[in-house]
Amino acid sequence: MLKTKAFLKIIILLFYCTVISSTGVFAQLDTNAPWPMFMQNIRHTGQKDKNVTGPKKNPVLKWSFTAGASIMRGITVGTDGTVYFSTSGGNNTFYALTNGVIKWTNNTGSQGSTPAIGADGTIYCGYESGRLYAITNGVVKWFFPMGIFVYSSPVVGADNTIYIGSDDNSIYAVTNGIQKWSYNTGGDLRNAAAIGIDGTVYVGSYNGKLFAITNGVVKWSNGNASDIRSSPAIGPDNTIYCAGYGDRTVYAVTNGVVKWTCPLPGGVIYTSPSLGPDGTVYICNWNADHRLYAITNGAVKWSFDPGDSTIYSSPTVDNDGYVYFGAGDGNLYCISNGNLKWSYPTGGRVDSSPAIGPDGAIYFGSLDDTLYVVKQNDPPLLAWSSFEGFYTDGVHPNTNNSGALFTFRINYSDADNHAAVTNQIWIDLNDDQTYQSNEKFVLDEVDTNDNTYTDGKEFIYTNRISLSGDGKMSYRFFFSDSLDVATGSPVINNYFYFIIPETIYSDLENALAAPNPVEIKAEQDYITFFNLTVNFEIRIYSIGGSQLNVIQGRSVNGQYKWHPVNRDGNTLKPGVYLCLLTNPDGQKKMLKFVIY
Numbered sequence: 001m002l003k004t005k006a007f008l009k010i011i012i013l014l015f016y017c018t019v020i021s022s023t024g025v026f027a028q029l030d031t032n033a034p035w036p037m038f039m040q041n042i043r044h045t046g047q048k049d050k051n052v053t054g055p056k057k058n059p060v061l062k063w064s065f066t067a068g069a070s071i072m073r074g075i076t077v078g079t080d081g082t083v084y085f086s087t088s089g090g091n092n093t094f095y096a097l098t099n100g101v102i103k104w105t106n107n108t109g110s111q112g113s114t115p116a117i118g119a120d121g122t123i124y125c126g127y128e129s130g131r132l133y134a135i136t137n138g139v140v141k142w143f144f145p146m147g148i149f150v151y152s153s154p155v156v157g158a159d160n161t162i163y164i165g166s167d168d169n170s171i172y173a174v175t176n177g178i179q180k181w182s183y184n185t186g187g188d189l190r191n192a193a194a195i196g197i198d199g200t201v202y203v204g205s206y207n208g209k210l211f212a213i214t215n216g217v218v219k220w221s222n223g224n225a226s227d228i229r230s231s232p233a234i235g236p237d238n239t240i241y242c243a244g245y246g247d248r249t250v251y252a253v254t255n256g257v258v259k260w261t262c263p264l265p266g267g268v269i270y271t272s273p274s275l276g277p278d279g280t281v282y283i284c285n286w287n288a289d290h291r292l293y294a295i296t297n298g299a300v301k302w303s304f305d306p307g308d309s310t311i312y313s314s315p316t317v318d319n320d321g322y323v324y325f326g327a328g329d330g331n332l333y334c335i336s337n338g339n340l341k342w343s344y345p346t347g348g349r350v351d352s353s354p355a356i357g358p359d360g361a362i363y364f365g366s367l368d369d370t371l372y373v374v375k376q377n378d379p380p381l382l383a384w385s386s387f388e389g390f391y392t393d394g395v396h397p398n399t400n401n402s403g404a405l406f407t408f409r410i411n412y413s414d415a416d417n418h419a420a421v422t423n424q425i426w427i428d429l430n431d432d433q434t435y436q437s438n439e440k441f442v443l444d445e446v447d448t449n450d451n452t453y454t455d456g457k458e459f460i461y462t463n464r465i466s467l468s469g470d471g472k473m474s475y476r477f478f479f480s481d482s483l484d485v486a487t488g489s490p491v492i493n494n495y496f497y498f499i500i501p502e503t504i505y506s507d508l509e510n511a512l513a514a515p516n517p518v519e520i521k522a523e524q525d526y527i528t529f530f531n532l533t534v535n536f537e538i539r540i541y542s543i544g545g546s547q548l549n550v551i552q553g554r555s556v557n558g559q560y561k562w563h564p565v566n567r568d569g570n571t572l573k574p575g576v577y578l579c580l581l582t583n584p585d586g587q588k589k590m591l592k593f594v595i596y
Contacts, residue, residue, distance in 0.1 A: 028119040029156040035077040035355035035363070037116035038153035039272060039314065042195040043234040046274025046282070046316050048356045053318040055334065055360060055376030058483040059344050060416050062361050062373040063100035069093070071365025072312075074114035074153070074353040083363060084123055085352075085371060086112030094125065096138065097371070104138030114153040114192070114353070116162075126150035126164050132174060142177035146170070153192040153231075163201050165189025171203050173216065181216030185209065191231040191272065196238055204228025204242050210253060212240075220256030225249065230272040230314070233281075241281050243269040250283055250295055260298030265289050272314040272353075276321045284311040284325055292325060292335060302338030306331065312351035313364075324362055326350025332364055332374070344374050378415040379484035382477055382491055385409045385458060394425075394477060394490050399497040402467035408443070410477050410490055413456040418481035420453075425461045426476050431469025440478070471498040503557045505531050508581050508589040517594035518564075520571060526563045527593060529555075533583045536560070541578040548572070564595060 030036045039046040048054075069087035076084045082103055086094045088111040096103040110129040117123060123135045130148050134141040152165035161180055165171045167188045173180040187207030194202045201213045206227040212219040225244030232242040240253045245268050252259040262281075266289035273283040281295040290311050294301040309328035316324045323335045331343040332350055348368030355363040361375040389396035390409045400406060408425045423443050426435040446458035465473070474493045479486035510531040518527055529538065532555040540549040548566045564572040574596045581589040 028158070028160055030079060030117040030119045030121075032119075033077060033079045033117050034358040035075070037076060037155060038074050038114035038192045038353065039194075039231060039233065039274065040316075040355070042155055042157065044155075044192060044194040044231050044272065045233050045235075046272070046314060046353075047276065048316075048318050051319060052356060052358060052360050053320045054316075054322055054324055054356050054362050055342070055374065056320075056322060056336075057342055058377035059334070059342055059362070059374040060377045060418075060483070062375045064373065065095075065097055065100045065371045067091075067093070067095060067365075067369050067371060069369055070348070070367040071369065071371055072351045072367065073112065073365070074314075075355040075363040075365060075371070076115050076117055077355050077357050077363060078117050078121070081358070083371070083373075084115045084117065085365060086115070086125065087369075094123075094135065095371075096123075100373075106135055106138045106140070108133060108140075113151055116154045116156050118156060124154040124156065124162055126152050126154055126166075130166070132162065132164050132172070134177065144172070144174045144177050144179070146172060151190040155193050155195060157195050157199065157201075159199060163193045163195070163203075165191065165193065165203060169205070169207075171201070171211075171213065173201075183211070183213055183216050183218065185211055187227065190229055194232045194234050194240075196234055202232045202234065202240050204230065204232055208244070210240065210242050210251070212256065222251075222253050222256050222258065224258055224261075225251055229270055230283075233273045233275050235275055235279065241273045241275070243271075243273060243283055245269055248285065248289075250281060250293075252281075252298065262293075262295050262298045262300065264291075264293060264300075270312050271325075274315045274317050274323075276317045276323075277319055278321065280321070282315045282317060282323050284313065284315060286310055286312065290327070292323065292333075294323075294338065304333075304335050304338050304340065306333055306343075310349075312349075314353040316354040316356060316362075318356060318360075324354045324356075324364075326352060326354065326364055326366075330366065330368070332362065332372070344372070346370065346372060377418075377481070377483040380412060380414040380418065380420065380453075380479055380481050380486040382479055382486045382488035383411045383413070383456070384490065385411050387458065393494055393496075395475065395494070395496045397496075399499060401499050403464055405462055406465050406496060407460065407462040408475065408477075409458065409460045410443070410479075411456045411458055412453065412479055412486065414453040414481055416481070417453050418483070419451075420457075420459070420479050420486075421482040422478065422480040423459055424478045426478055427465065428474045429465065429468060431473060433474070435476075467498045467500070471500045473498070500557065505533050505555075505558045507585075508533060508536070508583060508587045511581050511589045511591065513579065513591050513593045517596050520564055520574075520595050523563060523571075526561045529560045529562065529581070530558060532558050532560055532581070533585070533587070535584055537582045538562075539580045539582075540564075540566075540572075541580070543576045543578065545578075548577075 083097045094106045110127045112125040115125040132144040146166040149167040154164040170184045172182045185205035187205035209223040226246035229245040248264045250262040267285040270286045271284040291303045306327040313326035328349045334341040346366035348366045352365035443459035443461040477490040538551040
């Protein structure tokens, strides 16, 4: 009989070894994924670990997907950009999407929690049916029964173990569908466990206790809170942050000892805390008070009230400390230092906790049955046209007579495919270095049937322009998609020129120097001599009569520009100077100028 039992044990052992070897490596969290699980990482900080930030202003829809049922739980995003989530009620379907297109689905017959992504692509999700499922490419690899409702989101540990709680009051450690250990906390476990750097599992229970568990054995527990319905978050110094549902208090606990508490006014707390890059704790109150709170060392730094709406969504934080969360009024909010940066409306309550993708896009679900992906608007871009004559600037011809036709042409593109709400060419017609309203003109679209702006679209304007000022006239383009102003070289000042008939002066009677006095600070600062004859000579003297320089030149339209230097090329110092102008006809004119 004893030999038979020993033989059976060997057979069972061999069976488990076969199962393990046939399934390959055990589960590990896909840490390369941008958002592999609830609250992003095993410490559940809700903070984007990598150098990616969310949209700071002007969010636009990247894509959306209508699932046919409410999306209440969180979203996860895989390394390849695949998005995973489950729906509640209605079709109770688990979705895998790529760019808004269904990759695969799985229907287990009940609502799933926020999934976790394994390094091998396996998806782990808890279900109201009381099971933990492992799914690959839409096919169930294995499931682990826990007997009663499972609302908790799984967390995949570095030791290849999946930890998940159940309404049977227990937390389970499961490896490859086989129970490793379990622990009964004496209260429902609807929140997700967090894992410390030493492998300790932290979980809150409906009995009001926070537990620290290693290999199924309690290291310590703390029972100061009322029932705990939110997940704990672990700080870099191993401080555990959790919230009491009924007592509305945020706790900071180290080694089982309360470090500080922060009671919040009114309502109850369903949401989980998240941690900012500077250690600030962010958490939302559910009802009555319904605010987002920022807490440091037990004191409220600031709070934000989205209005009279319940909040189930746990906040997400990016690397710049911007906080994103959903509210019962159907909006996703972005907050910085207590100030509203933007909100994005949906048609239903936003209970889903947001996820941040690799490009900074925000993923979240709504009770209007839709998954939304919003990103920061890309400003439109202006570039010189590829049309002949406009390769290097936006005007043709570059030089023409006064009153002639000038044509302006530009290429507009927008990565978000937004049309140009404002499209203008600004021309400084009076040459006063500013652009008045009557100097701003609307361009025409070259191809009105082309509604695609991602690959560029041509705009054109033609008009007769008359000479004003010195013949060098500035222009620039101004385009906007209503959210952002276009960027690119064409948005800065550029120039075109007029052909000016040469003016010839017969004498030096009206010759002058300007500006006078003049401030000389750099080599580009100069004095201009006006009303000169074609050929001339200028001798520069100090006020004491010492000759400093001799200039022999030829004027253009009676003008000559000169940077004040002596014969050695050194810039003249501030002071009063004399200049004697002569020409080949023997005419003379004495001028005086001041440098300061």
